[in-house]
Amino acid sequence: MNALNITxxxxxxxxxxxxxxxxxxxxxxSIALMDELGFEQLTxxxxxxxxxxxxxxxxxxxQNKHQLLTYxxxxxxxxxxxxxxxxxxxxxxxxxxxxxxxxLLVLPMEQDERIPHIDERVLQRIVVAExxxxxxxxxxxxxxxxxxxxxxxxxxxxxxxxxLQINPNYPYPHSLFATIIEAAQSQQFFAEHLPRLxxxxxxxxxxxxxxxxxxxxxxxx
Amino acid sequence: MNALNITxxxxxxxxxxxxxxxxxxxxxxSIALMDELGFEQLTxxxxxxxxxxxxxxxxxxxQNKHQLLTYxxxxxxxxxxxxxxxxxxxxxxxxxxxxxxxxLLVLPMEQDERIPHIDERVLQRIVVAExxxxxxxxxxxxxxxxxxxxxxxxxxxxxxxxxLQINPNYPYPHSLFATIIEAAQSQQFFAEHLPRLxxxxxxxxxxxxxxxxxxxxxxxx
DNA sequence: GAAAAACAATAGTAATGCTATCGTTATTGC
DNA sequence: GCAATAACGATAGCATTACTATTGTTTTTC
Numbered sequence: 065m066n067a068l069n070i071t072x073x074x075x076x077x078x079x080x081x082x083x084x085x086x087x088x089x090x091x092x093x094s095i096a097l098m099d100e101l102g103f104e105q106l107t108x109x110x111x112x113x114x115x116x117x118x119x120x121x122x123x124x125x126x127q128n129k130h131q132l133l134t135y136x137x138x139x140x141x142x143x144x145x146x147x148x149x150x151x152x153x154x155x156x157x158x159x160x161x162x163x164x165x166x167x168l169l170v171l172p173m174e175q176d177e178r179i180p181h182i183d184e185r186v187l188q189r190i191v192v193a194e195x196x197x198x199x200x201x202x203x204x205x206x207x208x209x210x211x212x213x214x215x216x217x218x219x220x221x222x223x224x225x226x227x228l229q230i231n232p233n234y235p236y237p238h239s240l241f242a243t244i245i246e247a248a249q250s251q252q253f254f255a256e257h258l259p260r261l262x263x264x265x266x267x268x269x270x271x272x273x274x275x276x277x278x279x280x281x282x283x284x285x
Numbered sequence: 286m287n288a289l290n291i292t293x294x295x296x297x298x299x300x301x302x303x304x305x306x307x308x309x310x311x312x313x314x315s316i317a318l319m320d321e322l323g324f325e326q327l328t329x330x331x332x333x334x335x336x337x338x339x340x341x342x343x344x345x346x347x348q349n350k351h352q353l354l355t356y357x358x359x360x361x362x363x364x365x366x367x368x369x370x371x372x373x374x375x376x377x378x379x380x381x382x383x384x385x386x387x388x389l390l391v392l393p394m395e396q397d398e399r400i401p402h403i404d405e406r407v408l409q410r411i412v413v414a415e416x417x418x419x420x421x422x423x424x425x426x427x428x429x430x431x432x433x434x435x436x437x438x439x440x441x442x443x444x445x446x447x448x449l450q451i452n453p454n455y456p457y458p459h460s461l462f463a464t465i466i467e468a469a470q471s472q473q474f475f476a477e478h479l480p481r482l483x484x485x486x487x488x489x490x491x492x493x494x495x496x497x498x499x500x501x502x503x504x505x506x
Numbered sequence: 507g508a509a510a511a512a513c514a515a516t517a518g519t520a521a522t523g524c525t526a527t528c529g530t531t532a533t534t535g536c
Numbered sequence: 537g538c539a540a541t542a543a544c545g546a547t548a549g550c551a552t553t554a555c556t557a558t559t560g561t562t563t564t565t566c
């Protein structure tokens with residue numbers, strides 16, 4: 065738990081990085097480095113150098129960089145969930161809530177000053193660029209039991225419940241929102257790097273419109 | 286080019302594996318091993334051992350395992366494209382063609398005896414488990430210029446054209462089919478490993494119905 | 507039958523992904 | 537306030553990985 069009450073499975077770290085200076089420096093520097101180098105080129109040695117500590121220092125908090133990435137991505141989903149809960153209180157219709165949820169998934173977010181060691185905008189870029197790597201692994205079943213993907217599943221469940229308020233007979237709410245959440249990430253990536261896989265080159269608002277259109281039409285009876 | 290006229294960018298290999306015995310053995314054994322071990326655990330040394338040759342033998346055909354994976358996945362898209370073209374000739378309405386395309390994306394396919402060194406069903410499993418790794422890289426822009434993703438873009442374009450026959454005013458055909466193609470893969474993965482991100486635990490037909498519903502509703506005006 | 511290409515075999519190298527040890531410095535409990 | 541404990545920094549070590557290079561042998565091609 066931290067300032068924002070984001071819960072992350074304790075299986076996702078050896079020692080909670082949120083509770084110490086050194087841990088928060090690991091988070092801060094590994095977010096910056098992962099964004100710069102990408103997951104494959106990141107090593108704990110480089111993180112250690114950047115934060116002026118040692119490799120073994122990082123290993124005391126995370127077993128390996130895969131666990132670190134999983135932690136960061138779960139942190140992001142947890143944070144998004146909190147944001148959504150806040151914003152939903154200001155809205156009434158489930159349609160409006162879904163629209164707002166899609167905006168939060170895609171549009172860049174402002175930095176939260178209460179958490180200075182995590183740059184949410186950079187973290188969002190990491191999620192876009194790396195998120196499927198946390199589950200596309202031979203260990204997925206084991207890691208799933210350990211709660212590695214709770215953040216993702218939780219946000220999918222929340223949005224599914226909203227969808228059923230619009231159309232209680234819609235048969236695929238989880239598939240729909242897993243697809244929407246994934247598309248929210250991959251369309252951002254495609255718009256930037258593989259524009260022929262997208263119609264929204266440039267504007268993120270175009271992606272929001274596409275996803276909203278797809279969601280509401282799917283739920284229409 | 287091979288028996289089926291699948292074209293793959295010559296940047297995707299050092300020496301065309303389709304043209305020699307050794308090359309085809311590399312493809313055959315690396316498909317089996319990648320399926321068994323996963324991309325991360327695969328090494329050229331293991332492939333060499335399996336095919337009774339040497340590491341340097343594999344390096345003569347592919348610069349590294351990332352290029353090998355990209356080759357395999359492009360081969361798959363090319364092959365699917367050929368399949369679709371064949372089946373479309375038997376159908377008239379664009380709706381029927383789209384439905385059939387979605388079935389081909391999801392349902393297991395039969396082995397093509399003309400290509401004994403490639404097991405299409407195993408290759409399909411590899412695509413489900415590994416496909417985003419080929420573009421989620423810091424080299425994506427450079428590799429894109431080299432034609433690393435032509436197979437994916439081509440199939441997306443073909444389906445987009447079909448969609449516009451149904452609704453010429455639909456504004457997001459490429460985004461739609463990039464999303465459908467991705468969801469076809471990820472829903473198979475989720476149904477097996479992360480069932481709370483899917484409503485189709487078990488039957489692939491359920492996934493087909495979900496994707497068809499989403500596609501046709503999206504195109505509805 | 508010569509030249510060129512493909513292949514097998516082996517060696518070597520820098521980097522990676524850890525694990526282990528050990529002395530020093532903080533923190534905590536009593 | 538002091539002992540016990542945990543955290544940290546520094547360093548070493550090791551098996552594996554991801555290549556690159558070399559050299560001799562076989563096969564193909566012209």
